[in-house]
Amino acid sequence: xxxxxxxxxxxxxxxxxxxxxxxxxxxxxxxxxxxxxxxxxxxxxxxxxxxxxxxxxxxxxxxxxxxxxxxxxxxxxxxxxxxxxxxxxxxxxxxxxxxxxxxxxxxxxxxxxxxxxxxxxxxxxxxxxxxxxxxxxxxxxxxxxxxxxxxxxxxxxxxxxxxxxxxxxxxxxxxxxxxxxxxxxxxxxxxxxxxxxxxxxxxxxxxxxxxxxxxxxxxxx
Amino acid sequence: xxxxxxxxxxxxxxxxxxxxxxxxxxxxxxxxxxxxxxxxxxxxxxxxxxxxxxxxxxxxxxxxxxxxxxxxxxxxxxxxxxxxxxxxxxxxxxxxxxxxxxxxxxxxxxxxxxxxxxxxxxxxxxxxxxxxxxxxxxxxxxxxxxxxxxxxxxxxxxxxxxxxxxxxxxxxxxxxxxxxxxxxxxxxxxxxxxxxxxxxxxxxxxxxxxxxxxxxxxxxxxxxxxxxxxxxxxxxxxxxxxxxxxxxxxxxxxxxxxxxxxxxxxxxxxxxxxxxxxxxxxxxxxxxxxxxxxxxxxxxxxxxxxxxxxxxxxxxxxxxxxxxxxxxxxxxxxxxxxx
Numbered sequence: 373x374x375x376x377x378x379x380x381x382x383x384x385x386x387x388x389x390x391x392x393x394x395x396x397x398x399x400x401x402x403x404x405x406x407x408x409x410x411x412x413x414x415x416x417x418x419x420x421x422x423x424x425x426x427x428x429x430x431x432x433x434x435x436x437x438x439x440x441x442x443x444x445x446x447x448x449x450x451x452x453x454x455x456x457x458x459x460x461x462x463x464x465x466x467x468x469x470x471x472x473x474x475x476x477x478x479x480x481x482x483x484x485x486x487x488x489x490x491x492x493x494x495x496x497x498x499x500x501x502x503x504x505x506x507x508x509x510x511x512x513x514x515x516x517x518x519x520x521x522x523x524x525x526x527x528x529x530x531x532x533x534x535x536x537x538x539x540x541x542x543x544x545x546x547x548x549x550x551x552x553x554x555x556x557x558x559x560x561x562x563x564x565x566x567x568x569x570x571x572x573x574x575x576x577x578x579x580x581x582x583x584x585x586x587x588x589x590x591x592x593x
Numbered sequence: 594x595x596x597x598x599x600x601x602x603x604x605x606x607x608x609x610x611x612x613x614x615x616x617x618x619x620x621x622x623x624x625x626x627x628x629x630x631x632x633x634x635x636x637x638x639x640x641x642x643x644x645x646x647x648x649x650x651x652x653x654x655x656x657x658x659x660x661x662x663x664x665x666x667x668x669x670x671x672x673x674x675x676x677x678x679x680x681x682x683x684x685x686x687x688x689x690x691x692x693x694x695x696x697x698x699x700x701x702x703x704x705x706x707x708x709x710x711x712x713x714x715x716x717x718x719x720x721x722x723x724x725x726x727x728x729x730x731x732x733x734x735x736x737x738x739x740x741x742x743x744x745x746x747x748x749x750x751x752x753x754x755x756x757x758x759x760x761x762x763x764x765x766x767x768x769x770x771x772x773x774x775x776x777x778x779x780x781x782x783x784x785x786x787x788x789x790x791x792x793x794x795x796x797x798x799x800x801x802x803x804x805x806x807x808x809x810x811x812x813x814x815x816x817x818x819x820x821x822x823x824x825x826x827x828x829x830x831x832x833x834x835x836x837x838x839x840x841x842x843x844x845x846x847x848x849x850x851x852x853x854x855x856x857x858x859x860x861x862x863x864x865x866x867x868x869x870x871x872x873x874x875x876x877x878x879x880x881x882x883x884x885x886x887x888x889x890x891x892x893x894x895x896x897x898x899x900x901x902x903x904x905x906x907x908x909x910x911x912x913x914x915x916x917x918x919x920x921x922x923x924x925x926x927x928x929x930x931x932x
Contacts (some may be wrong), residue, residue: 496689496747498651499682500703500754501675510705515693590694590734 379562382549387569389463390545395534397470398528404471405478405527408434410508412479414485420494421504423446434476434517442534446541461542466535473567474531481527483520486512525581529574536570596663598758598790599648600924604657617643619641619814621657627757630784630791632805632822633835640814645762645794649681650674662757663710679707682789684752686763686872688743690735696722696746697731703753714753721749725779741772748779758790760782765800777803798837800827802891810834825894826889827923835927839885839898846884846900853902854910855884859923870899873916879909898901900927 412430415423440448449469451462489512497511501560506585513520546566554563586592604621605782607614625631635641646652648659650666656744658667661677662700669677690699700718701711709717722728725745736745744764751759761780765773781804784791801808801822808825810817810833817831829835836844839857846855861868872880882902903910918922 377771470713490687490689491683492687492689493691495651496683496685497647497702497706499678499760500750501678502706503675510702511691515691516691589693590695591736 375565383546383555383565383569386544386546386549386566387573388574389543390532390570392468392545393463393470393538393545394532395527396467397535398533400467400471401474401478401527401531402524404475406482407483408479409433409486409516410512413512414504414508414530420498420507434479437472437476438480440473442469443537445473445539447539448498450541463538463544466538466541466543470531470534471563473534474527478527479528481499481523482516483515484522485523489515509522518585518591521581521588523586525578526587528581531543532570532573532577546573595627597660598627599623599625599792600660600663601644601648602660604644604647604659606640606647606652606655607655607729615730616814618647618654621811621816621888623809623816623819625758625790625792627790628763628784628788629806630781632793632795632801632808633811634795634798634801634808635811636702639811640679641668641794642762643783644685644811645792646770648760648792649683672911679703679754679845680756681758681760682754682756683760684744684747684751684764685764686766688735688740688747688767690743692735695732696727696733696738696744699746700749700753703750704899707754717753718749718930719793721752722746723784724752724783725749739772740768741775744768744772745779748783749775751782752783752787752789756789758792761791761793761795762911763794763796766795766797773800774803778812799889802889804892810837823861823891823894824895826891827861828925839900839927840887843885843887843898843900853905854884855900855902855927856914856917856924858899858901859925860899860915861894861923867919869922870901873913877916879904879906879912881913895926 396555410428412427412434413419414421415427417424417427419427444467446466449472450465453465453468454460456468457464493515494507494511497507502510506527534546536550538545539548539551546569550570553559554566601621604618605616606618607616610683621644633641633644643652645652654667658665660666661680664677666674666677688910691702696703697715697718700721704714704717719728719731722731725748727742727745727749730738730742735746737851738746757771759780764780765776768776773867780791780793783789791804793800795801805822807820808822809819810831812831812833817833818825818829825834829838854856858869870881870883881904883899884902885900887898891899903913
């Protein structure tokens with residue numbers, strides 16, 4: 373097996389598919405997960421707007437979704453892809469189960485970022501008469517930004533590695549190449565090339581996250 | 594009598610914890626007059642931080658009420674309380690600045706909350722930074738500032754909304770003695786120039802002595818005594834008051850071994866030219882043992898105190914007491930205070 377033009381094209385398509393599956397799923401996961409993370413922190417006992425029953429129910433639902441193995445979730449959620457996207461095979465169909473798996477994960481990641489924030493800063497904002505919304509927009513989010521960016525690198529790399537399982541359900545991407553060629557057809561060379569490309573993608577995402585976080589953090593000078 | 598700016602009435606606070614209820618405050622009654630610097634002192638765990646948070650309702654009391662300019666805080670809605678909080682600035686031991694905002698944007702923050710136009714807010718923030726002497730650090734971030742500078746920024750921020758009251762929760766406890774002095778001077782200046790009523794929470798008697806007009810001592814969730822600081826120094830009525838006035842060394846000295854009587858003599862500055870102890874020893878022809886002596890600076894006035902052990906024979910002891918009475922030097926016996 374050599375790296376001829378056809379193989380290289382296939383790998384290029386694989387990189388693109390991995391990229392857009394990850395990017396779209398991450399986007400949707402954050403659209404759902406970020407507000408959930410905010411609710412988890414804000415409605416907690418001793419939070420800025422305690423609603424303990426809501427916090428508890430949300431916590432249980434998130435744990436439930438997170439405890440389902442992704443491969444199982446993938447198969448369970450595919451009928452939903454059929455409804456939403458119109459197909460249950462191919463890379464676009466994977467975005468739905470990926471989002472379902474990643475959103476609760478993202479909720480927990482952003483929750484832990486918010487919890488790192490010094491309670492005194494929130495108390496100071498309250499002492500100035502800030503409302504719950506003002507505290508969320510003007511204190512919680514901007515003050516947690518460096519930590520949120522680090523968390524995003526963690527979440528996106530995790531979503532990328534989940535996306536590699538798309539190959540099992542007819543999706544594309546580098547993971548699918550590694551499985552289809554390397555595992556099913558016994559071509560270890562192509563498998564290793566795909567894996568190395570995935571590793572490089574993870575490195576790039578992580579490094580970008582680290583740098584963005586560091587650059588945005590005004591605590592380090 | 595005019596309405597006190599803050600009146601705390603029968604206030605109590607109980608925290609529910611996993612190990613059952615914990616009483617933080619009980620039967621608190623206090624009145625703070627407009628324009629004064631009022632101190633609240635207590636040892637750690639006495640409940641003073643909870644008390645200051647009850648004043649602006651960051652903590653909701655479980656009993657009683659707080660009146661701000663005669664208005665009941667208990668009767669207010671959350672939104673109304675948020676409005677009232679803009680009339681009560683607050684500063685903290687750990688400064689609590691927004692780490693991701695620079696100095697000027699920190700000071701602008703409370704104005705942003707009330708919807709003041711950006712340009713106007715910046716102007717006001719610069720004025721305030723001038724007041725606290727930090728106009729040249731407007732673009733710096735909190736991480737680039739020293740502790741004293743951070744507290745100055747916090748003070749400027751707390752003053753942005755033109756509050757009538759400034760609550761200071763252990764505002765100097767994280768600072769070195771020199772910086773503490775500067776911050777206290779700044780608070781005093783703000784009190785005098787802007788007419789802001791200042792409430793100081795501290796565990797350090799030196800802070801109270803330096804700037805407070807009146808003081809409340811809080812001990813085991815209750816107010817032990819309230820009064821003018823000079824009055825407390827001359828005549829502490831509670832065991833905790835004496836402990837705070839004399840400090841640990843003084844207390845140990847006053848405790849003695851129980852074999853002899855100890856008295857605490859107070860000098861308020863008038864007697865500085867007169868060698869009182871020498872004269873007393875000569876006049877009474879009785880030896881006294883000096884156990885402890887210290888000078889305190891109370892609102893710029895030097896006040897001294899000394900614990901002396903009276904002669905062991907009752908006659909000699911009487912002569913010393915009579916002598917002190919005759920020259921009108923304030924004193925009190927301290928053995929009996931063993932609490």
